Amino acid sequence: MADAAKPAAIPSAIPAPGRDPALFHPVSFRSVTARNRIMIAPMCQYSARDGIAGDWHLAHLGGFAKGGAGIVFAEATAVLPEGRITPWCPGLWTDGQEAAFARITGFIEAQGAVPAIQLAHAGRKASTDAPWRGGTLLGPDQGGWQPVGPTDAAFSPAHAVPRALDEDGIRRVADAFAASAARARRAGFRIIEVHGAHGYLLHSFLSPLSNTRDDAFGGDADRRMAALMLVLDAVRSEWPADLPLFVRLSCSDWVEGGLDIADSVAIAARLKARGDVDLIDCSSGGGDPRQKLKAYAGYQVPFAEAIRRAAGIPTAAVGLITQPEHAEEIIANGRADLVALARVMLGDPHWPLRAAKALGADLPWPDQYARGIVQL
DSSP, X not given: OOOOOOOOOXXXXXXXXXXXXXXXXXXXXXXXXXXXXXEEOOOOOOOOBTTBOOHHHHHHHHHHHHTTOSEEEEEEEESSGGGOXXXXXXXXXXHHHHHHHHHHHHHHHHTTOEEEEEEEOOGXXXXXXXXXXXXXXXXXXGTOOOOEESSSOOSSTTSOOOEEOOHXXXXXXXXXXXXXXXXXXXXXXXXXXXXXXXXXXXXXXXXXXXXXXXXXXXXXXXXXXXXXXXXXXXXXXXXXXXXXXXXXXXXXXXXXXXXXXXXXXXXXXXXXXXXXXXXXXXXXXXXXXXXXXXXXTTTTHHHHHHHHHHHOOOEEEESSOOOHHHHHHXXXXXXXXXXXXXXXXXXXXXXXXXXXXXXXXXXXXXXXXXXXXXXX
């Protein structure tokens, strides 16, 4: 494992909502300070061309930055062409992709937000169409490709049969994560998140439902973590010690015999012990089509709270958090260190500015919009 500075200490519980709402307190991870605790979660847009983020991404991500968010994450960005979910997902394996992101990170930072990126490999859920066209399997004659996974078991009958990665293949993936981390650094990103959730490649190695290997990368919990640990070592070899590294986990598979919160606390404790992982982004599901879950406002917050308290590592809470008072309660009561917002931000990119007004925080609107504030 590469030498790295110690992760940021978990802040103590912050006072209840009032004139100084906790949601709008700055937070630091290593050398990076965000102006508030609002993180824009990675949201796939399926709008890149040849893996290159374009004007849509500039407007989409830039809108969240000028809307007052503290951290703005670019969507799941593939480290290899075959690691894309669809042919229209962005990547970071070429110079052109790197240059396109540099334009976007510059704008995000100029608006006072921290530019961040989620590096990903879709694994056995790759090679599908865009969701608004049904998300169906794309064969090679439709611009698709054969996906890869821990075994040759398909995610579902509607997905392609993947090629099982051998050890050399796993190491090639780790090398690709390292190369993309170097490109992310040069493109101006200040935080990297490694995607280990939602049934994509690294989650499929972590879960006993999808990883039935009997070698060094499968079997007991420690060996199922080996691929993730290899990737994190690779990323840290190119990602500076003074910049934060997050990991997104599916904290429950929501299927009997799959990962549960106890397993995820143990994984998070291992990541904390590495000394170079700064936060666990606590999501769930996506790894098995048999999952049974009931989504409601804040339904995944208990995962963030449990991992924060039991593993002693900062967390981000995500999952239908839409009201300023709810977000404030999560932070003020020490249940998580960040709230990760997604769908609510699609409907209102200026949600952080409106939340600040509702909670009594001082978060200035852009000068260009000052004339409209009286109408809000």
